[in-house]
Amino acid sequence: MARKLPMHKAISEAIAQEMERDPEVFIMGEDIGTYGGIFSATTGLLQQFGVERVRDTPISESAFIGGALGAASKGMRPIVELMFVDFFGVAMDQIYNHIAKAHYMSGGNLRMPVVILTAIGGGYSDAAQHSQCLYGLFAHVPGLKIVIPSNAYDAKGLMISSIRDDNPVMYFFHKGLMGIGWMPSPPEAANEVPEEPYEIPLGKANILREGQDATVVTVSRSIYEALWAAEELNQEGVSIEVIDLRTLVPLDRDTVINSVKKTGRLLIVDEDYRSYGMSGEIISTVTESGVSLKFPPQRIAYPDIPVPYSRVLESFALPDKAKIKDRIKEMMR
Amino acid sequence: MEREEIRRDEFVSMYRLMFKIRTYEETLGQIYYEGKTPLFDISKGPIPGELHLSSGQEAAAVGVCINLRPDDAVVGTHRAHHFAIAKGVDLKKMTSEIFGKKTGLSKGKGGHMHLFDTNVNFSCSGIVGASFPQAVGVGIAAKMQGKDFVSIAVGGEGAANQGTFHESLNLAALWKLPVIFVIEDNAWAISVPKEKSTSISRNSERAKAYGIPGVYVDGNDVIGVYEVAREAVKRARAGEGPSLIEVKTYRFRGHFEGDPQLYRPKEDLEMAKQNDPILKLEEDLKGKNIITEEEISRIKEEIETEIKEVIEFARNSPYPEPQEALEDVFTGGD
Numbered sequence A: 001m002a003r004k005l006p007m008h009k010a011i012s013e014a015i016a017q018e019m020e021r022d023p024e025v026f027i028m029g030e031d032i033g034t035y036g037g038i039f040s041a042t043t044g045l046l047q048q049f050g051v052e053r054v055r056d057t058p059i060s061e062s063a064f065i066g067g068a069l070g071a072a073s074k075g076m077r078p079i080v081e082l083m084f085v086d087f088f089g090v091a092m093d094q095i096y097n098h099i100a101k102a103h104y105m106s107g108g109n110l111r112m113p114v115v116i117l118t119a120i121g122g123g124y125s126d127a128a129q130h131s132q133c134l135y136g137l138f139a140h141v142p143g144l145k146i147v148i149p150s151n152a153y154d155a156k157g158l159m160i161s162s163i164r165d166d167n168p169v170m171y172f173f174h175k176g177l178m179g180i181g182w183m184p185s186p187p188e189a190a191n192e193v194p195e196e197p198y199e200i201p202l203g204k205a206n207i208l209r210e211g212q213d214a215t216v217v218t219v220s221r222s223i224y225e226a227l228w229a230a231e232e233l234n235q236e237g238v239s240i241e242v243i244d245l246r247t248l249v250p251l252d253r254d255t256v257i258n259s260v261k262k263t264g265r266l267l268i269v270d271e272d273y274r275s276y277g278m279s280g281e282i283i284s285t286v287t288e289s290g291v292s293l294k295f296p297p298q299r300i301a302y303p304d305i306p307v308p309y310s311r312v313l314e315s316f317a318l319p320d321k322a323k324i325k326d327r328i329k330e331m332m333r
Numbered sequence B: 001m002e003r004e005e006i007r008r009d010e011f012v013s014m015y016r017l018m019f020k021i022r023t024y025e026e027t028l029g030q031i032y033y034e035g036k037t038p039l040f041d042i043s044k045g046p047i048p049g050e051l052h053l054s055s056g057q058e059a060a061a062v063g064v065c066i067n068l069r070p071d072d073a074v075v076g077t078h079r080a081h082h083f084a085i086a087k088g089v090d091l092k093k094m095t096s097e098i099f100g101k102k103t104g105l106s107k108g109k110g111g112h113m114h115l116f117d118t119n120v121n122f123s124c125s126g127i128v129g130a131s132f133p134q135a136v137g138v139g140i141a142a143k144m145q146g147k148d149f150v151s152i153a154v155g156g157e158g159a160a161n162q163g164t165f166h167e168s169l170n171l172a173a174l175w176k177l178p179v180i181f182v183i184e185d186n187a188w189a190i191s192v193p194k195e196k197s198t199s200i201s202r203n204s205e206r207a208k209a210y211g212i213p214g215v216y217v218d219g220n221d222v223i224g225v226y227e228v229a230r231e232a233v234k235r236a237r238a239g240e241g242p243s244l245i246e247v248k249t250y251r252f253r254g255h256f257e258g259d260p261q262l263y264r265p266k267e268d269l270e271m272a273k274q275n276d277p278i279l280k281l282e283e284d285l286k287g288k289n290i291i292t293e294e295e296i297s298r299i300k301e302e303i304e305t306e307i308k309e310v311i312e313f314a315r316n317s318p319y320p321e322p323q324e325a326l327e328d329v330f331t332g333g334d
Ligand SMILES: Cc1ncc(C[n+]2csc(CCOP(=O)(O)OP(=O)(O)O)c2C)c(N)n1
Pocket: A030, A059, A061, A083, A087, A090, B078, B079, B126, B127, B128, B129, B155, B156, B157, B158, B159, B160, B186, B188, B189, B190, B255
């Protein structure tokens, strides 16, 4: 049976089902128990599983994220929540130098089935230290799988796959997709979710809309801006293909290349910083493949500035439907 | 400790400041919901985003900052309005910043968690535990420059479980830096109570492990905070090294505005409100005939007028131009 769920419920349901299935799965983080997670990703877990397996932690990210490594080394399957991805700095050594590299450095002897669950994204004036996406930063270091769901159905299947994966996975949910009421969210992000557990393989992009004239590659909340733009452009006779990458590591390069082969035009939309990130990686992928393009590859990404507070400044910087439409029109000239 | 007389004007300043902070916070706490009712949407209204107010915690900021000079630094937290006001941050500019206006401290780029006023050496940030090492750095500068300014590192009791707290205590103690660590124990770190986050009941005890003085004071008694802070500031200025002051206080509002607060018993809040630090000071001052009922009403009126003007200034200020978003990444342009 499927029912419509907001993304936050799909995530907590996936975690609950995996905790039921596997006693080694447990979760730690700030305000994930009594509060149920600031963005409701863990609501109900404490009541269902108790304080041993659902651990409210002190504000000590380095200790409990590093702790995930130690627990995993003894066969546990920890999930840890980093409340906002922006707080990564205080635990970055554990994530970047240890969790990401332990398998390789141990010559494959040490498995790291750790999920780091974290909130991303802006658009509500939370400013420079609470609005970033940063998945590009984590995709850059070898050894971390990078999962970025855009809707409730994907969120559940990708969470289950992430927990079952024997590698470290960073799971980035956009606050503006969770459907938590107090934060605006596109209604489309809440979709039909089967009650039973299911997996969505990591590394398979999803073509959300087929089209002939241009390929738009994106993730997370920007997907809706792209889909809305595609719908309006369709009225104007321009047909857009929209690809949701779903995961950056592994990256489904084939789906992107095949689409651009067909359309000959590529636009990447990314709420993460422009330079040295996802948008550059996709453009390189396509360029290196030798596909011939009708227009130079384009990107609308977050400019290389810290996220400003004032609403007018932030909207200037964020990718949106209007910017996507304008750029596609330029590409069609 | 030898008790020094507290001057009448100091008492009155403390009362003024505490009343000002409370009035300011409660006013912002109302304005915040404009445009956010009946359906609460965090992105809407004249003050969008998160808002962490400090009502109830005034004495911690005032008792400490009344001892400071403009060249002393305060490094605050995500909940910093009380320290900003007590440190003398330009309130018009600060309010405009919180409204996202061009006339703000940072031209609308920083916002309520990121207030910077270099004129009075105030800063704060949204990363819990970030203040401690930064304040230590101010102490290093004081030593290297041969000056006697001091530095205040503010953190909540929740922040005292970050590695930065312990690293900074050690470094400040090791190098005998003029740093005062002020831990505001308001009992809660969002939904997590102190006893579920901290292995011992008082952070002031932790100071001992680093060989520096640590005291625990009642944060509803501004005079008590003032006296303890005066001692610590004196020590620091005299080159005798850091101290830690933990202030027992309580936050009267949610962690942030919009917090449903299901985690904390209503009775706790009721009880805390009965020990309101401002009412307590008012009673004290009246009891000791330091201040009259009329003076109190006059102070209140003056402050209410000032806050009204400040809010009006912020409301009437223009927003920045959108493309200003691209400026200020580097000094001297890119
Ligand atoms: C490094 C980091 N971790 C977590 C958070 C999220 N967060 C913001 S405030 C807060 C609680 C802080 O508690 P405390 O230090 O006691 O200060 P209070 O809010 O009570 O004033 C948390 C967990 C953060 N901003 N930064």
